[in-house]
Each structure stands twice: as structure tokens, then as C-alpha cells.
Amino acid sequence: MGIATLYEEMGSNLVKCTACRRYCTLKPGQIGFCGVRKNMDGVLHLLVQNKPLAIQIDPIEKKPVLHMYPNYVIYSIGTSGCDYACQFCQNYDISQRREVSGVDMSAEDIVREAISLGCDGFAYTYNEPTIFSEFAKDIGDMAHSHGLINIFVTNGYETPQSVDYTSSFLDAATVDFKGNANPNFYRRIMSVPDVSFIYDTIDRFKRSGVHTEITDLVVPGIGDDENDARAMVRKVIDIMGDDVPISFLRFHPDYKLMNLPPTPVKTLVRHYEIAKEEGAKFVYVGNVPGSDLQNTYCPECGLILVKRDMMRTISVSLTKDSRCPVCGYKTNFVLGERKKKRLVY
Numbered sequence: 001m002g003i004a005t006l007y008e009e010m011g012s013n014l015v016k017c018t019a020c021r022r023y024c025t026l027k028p029g030q031i032g033f034c035g036v037r038k039n040m041d042g043v044l045h046l047l048v049q050n051k052p053l054a055i056q057i058d059p060i061e062k063k064p065v066l067h068m069y070p071n072y073v074i075y076s077i078g079t080s081g082c083d084y085a086c087q088f089c090q091n092y093d094i095s096q097r098r099e100v101s102g103v104d105m106s107a108e109d110i111v112r113e114a115i116s117l118g119c120d121g122f123a124y125t126y127n128e129p130t131i132f133s134e135f136a137k138d139i140g141d142m143a144h145s146h147g148l149i150n151i152f153v154t155n156g157y158e159t160p161q162s163v164d165y166t167s168s169f170l171d172a173a174t175v176d177f178k179g180n181a182n183p184n185f186y187r188r189i190m191s192v193p194d195v196s197f198i199y200d201t202i203d204r205f206k207r208s209g210v211h212t213e214i215t216d217l218v219v220p221g222i223g224d225d226e227n228d229a230r231a232m233v234r235k236v237i238d239i240m241g242d243d244v245p246i247s248f249l250r251f252h253p254d255y256k257l258m259n260l261p262p263t264p265v266k267t268l269v270r271h272y273e274i275a276k277e278e279g280a281k282f283v284y285v286g287n288v289p290g291s292d293l294q295n296t297y298c299p300e301c302g303l304i305l306v307k308r309d310m311m312r313t314i315s316v317s318l319t320k321d322s323r324c325p326v327c328g329y330k331t332n333f334v335l336g337e338r339k340k341k342r343l344v345y
Contacts, residue, residue, distance in 0.1 A: 001048030004037060005134050006162055013042035018161040020083040020130050021197045034131040035098040036081035038041060048079035049135050052104035052110065053094050055128040062311040063123050063153050063174050064286060066296070067245050068211055068334040070306065070313035074151065075114035078126025079135070084155055085191035086178065086218065096255075097129040108140035111146060120338060121149030121171070130158050133166055140169030142171040156198035167208035175202055177216040177222025180271075181232040181287060189222065189257075203239045213245040215286065218271055220251060220263045229271050233278045242334045243278045249270060250287035269293065282331075300329040 005021040017024045024032035026039035036048045058210050060072040078104060082095035089095050105113075114122065122143050124136045129152050140150040149171040156175040158166070175198065179185035186192040205212045214236050219222050229248075236244060248271040251263045268285045272293055275283040285293035289310045295304035303326050307314045319325055322333040 002046050002134065004044040004046045005137075006159075006165060007037075007044035009042065013039070014036050015039045015042060015044045018159050019133055020128075020157045020158075020336055022083055023159070028279050030142075032083075032131075034083045034128070036079065036100060040236045046132060046134050047100045048081065048102065048132050048167070050104060050106050051063055051079060051100060051135075052077050052105055053080050053097075053102035054078040056092070056126075056221065057117060057119065058123065059311050059313075060121075060123075060151075061313060063151055063309060064127065064215065064247055064284075064311070065151060065174055065211075065213055066174050066284060066306075066308075067154065067213060067282070067332055068172055069120065069149065069336050069338075072120040072149070072338060073109070073118060073221045074121050074123045075117065075119040076123040077110065077139070078124070078129070079132045081131055082128045083131055083157055084128060085274075086264070087189050088217075088251065088260075089125050091254040091256045101320060104249055107135070107142050111142045111148070114143070115146060118337055119148065120122075121151065123151040123153055125151075125153035128155055128157070130154060130162055133162055135164065137169055142164075143197055144169060154201075156201040157192070158201045158204075160200075160204060161207060161344050167205065167210050170210045172211040172213070173205050174201040174213050174215055175205070177214065177232060179219050180228035181235075182217060182223060182224055182225060182228045185223045189219075199235055199239060202236065206240055212240065213247070214240075215247045216271070217249045217251055218263050218268060219257075220260055220267060222260070223251075224263070224267055224271075226270065226274060229274050230278060233275045233280055237279060243281050245284065246275050246280050247284040247286045248275075249287075252287070265291070296331075298324040298327060298331075300324060301306065303327075303329040305331065306333075311342070313343070 008016045031038045056076045076303045080097045100251040152173040294308045
């Protein structure tokens with residue numbers, strides 16, 4: 001447990017949490033929607049400070065971050081709780097848990113372990129990292145001091161205050177849409193009142209210099225409308241430009257939506273085509289092994305610039321300044337060599 005930073009005092013021991021767009025106003029003893037931020041005598045506390053619940057070593061491509069540091073090894077970390085209530089969450093056992101649990105590990109413990117394992121950076125993921133921003137910042141600041149990178153895998157429901165707070169240590173963010181950003185889908189299936197805030201978060205990340213990529217979980221039958229996909233892509237391009245990476249991810253049944261089938265591959269391919277029709281230059285299909293649409297192609301000459309297979313980069317054909325070696329097209333890839341395995345803290 002630790003004292004939070006992202007909140008405002010409202011008088012009479014009331015506090016308003018400013019971590020996410022729910023802006024929970026809490027009386028003493030009350031806990032926010034996320035289940036991990038509690039008003040204790042007029043001071044907001046983070047109940048999961050130094051309490052990671054999920055830890056995994058992943059390739060950076062799994063986040064997915066596809067235009068930054070191919071094959072970097074990422075120490076992924078999450079806690080209990082979430083500010084969404086997605087009925088399809090694959091991590092519902094931690095995200096929808098409303099009791100704090102986890103192992104006792106300080107930021108220093110976590111960074112030391114990541115270094116000893118030869119990791120290149122951190123991803124704050126599995127549940128919504130915005131709700132444990134203060135814990136993430138403790139880790140992230142220390143990670144930067146050792147040359148490691150930091151990534152948020154986020155639903156994009158940050159407040160302006162939390163974007164300012166986290167952008168000080170973030171190198172990248174993957175902003176995850178669901179159901180083609182349909183407002184009714186968000187309200188009915190995820191208990192999220194307003195999807196428009198996510199576009200503001202994307203804009204703020206961009207203006208803060210955080211490398212930002214977009215994903216969209218395409219849910220068959222209830223979150224796969226083509227017009228919604230087209231509108232979402234247009235809004236994202238208006239903010240980020242036409243070279244923003246956009247990945248359409250395959251849904252797999254879980255939690256309360258076990259009655260739905262996996263997303264048909266043809267549906268994902270159609271979403272890929274729609275994004276291309278709207279002018280997106282770098283579009284991907286995710287969670288489909290063997291798909292050619294997980295590769296990066298040069299928008300100018302069609303050369304395969306990066307070849308991938310299920311969260312692994314097989315080859316990179318880019319110049320050191322991220323250009324196509326054939327036609328010279330300049331991409332927005334962030335390249336860098338993996339550092340030698342760190343054995344000493």
C-alpha cells in the first residue's frame with residue numbers, strides 16, 4: 001500500500017481520483033471502481049503498491065509493439081483490478097478481482113529481477129496500468145536509469161493528469177480499442193460510458209512524444225461493424241497520421257462471452273482492407289498464426305520490411321535510419337540493437 005499521487009482533495013475528507021476518466025469521488029473508506037484506489041481519512045491510497053499479481057517475460061511483439069525495437073525482451077507486469085468491466089476479458093481472474101492480492105516486490109526488486117533475466121524493458125499490462133500509475137512510475141523511473149524502456153498496454157481511458165504523469169517515463173503505448181469503438185458496445189459489454197475520451201488520450205500521448213500504436217479487438221456479431229471500423233480508423237489517422245500502426249486482433253471466447261465463436265479470419269482481412277482504403281499505411285492482423293498480414297510491407301514498393309510469425313520478428317530489412325532499402329521510403333520504426341544480457345544490478 002502507498003499514498004497515491006493522482007487525486008484531488010475535495011474538502012470534508014472527500015477525494016476525487018484523477019487516474020482514469022471515471023473520476024471516482026470517494027468518501028473515507030470507499031474504494032474506486034477499479035478496486036485498488038481507496039480513500040483513507042481524506043488521503044487516496046494505492047492498495048496494489050509493491051503488489052504485482054501477474055509477471056511474465058514476453059517478446060515486445062506480443063504487446064503488440066510492432067514498430068519499435070524488434071525482438072526486445074520485455075518484463076510484463078500487472079496487478080489486480082481494472083477500470084473496465086469487459087465481459088470477454090482473458091485476464092478476468094486478475095482484472096475483475098475486487099480483493100487485493102499479489103506478491104510483495106518493491107520497484108527495486110522488480111527492476112533487479114528484470115536486469116538479471118536480461119530483459120530490455122517493461123510492459124505494464126494484463127490489467128489496466130493506469131490504475132496503478134504510481135507503482136508503474138516507481139518502476140519506470142528506475143528502469144530508465146538502467147537503460148530499460150517502458151510500455152503501457154492501455155485501454156486509453158487516462159485523464160489529462162495521468163497522461164502528463166505517465167508520459168514522463170513511458171517510451172511507448174499500445175492503445176487498445178474493442179469492438180471497433182462502438183459506443184453501445186462499450187456501454188453494454190464493458191460498462192464504459194464514453195469512448196470519445198480514448199481519442200483524446202491518443203492525441204495527448206502523441207503530443208507528449210510517446211510512441212503510440214493502436215489495436216482493435218474485433219468481436220464477431222456484436223463488435224465487428226464495418227462502418228464503425230471505418231470511422232475509428234479515420235479518427236485515429238486524423239490524430240496520428242497515416243503511418244500509425246493499426247492491428248486488428250482476433251477475439252477468442254472467454255469469461256462471460258463463451259457463447260461467441262472466434263473472429264473469422266475473413267472478418268479480420270476485411271478490416272485490414274477497410275483500414276487500407278482509409279489510407280492507413282501500416283495495418284496488421286493479430287492472433288492469426290501464419291498470416292501474411294502480420295508482416296510490414298513498404299507502402300511505396302511493397303517490399304517485406306519486417307517478417308513476423310506470431311509474436312516473433314524473423315527478419316528486418318530496413319536501413320539504420322528506418323528506410324526501405326529498395327525505394328528509400330522513410331518509416332517511423334524505432335530501431336536499436338539489443339543490449340548484452342545484464343547480469344549485474
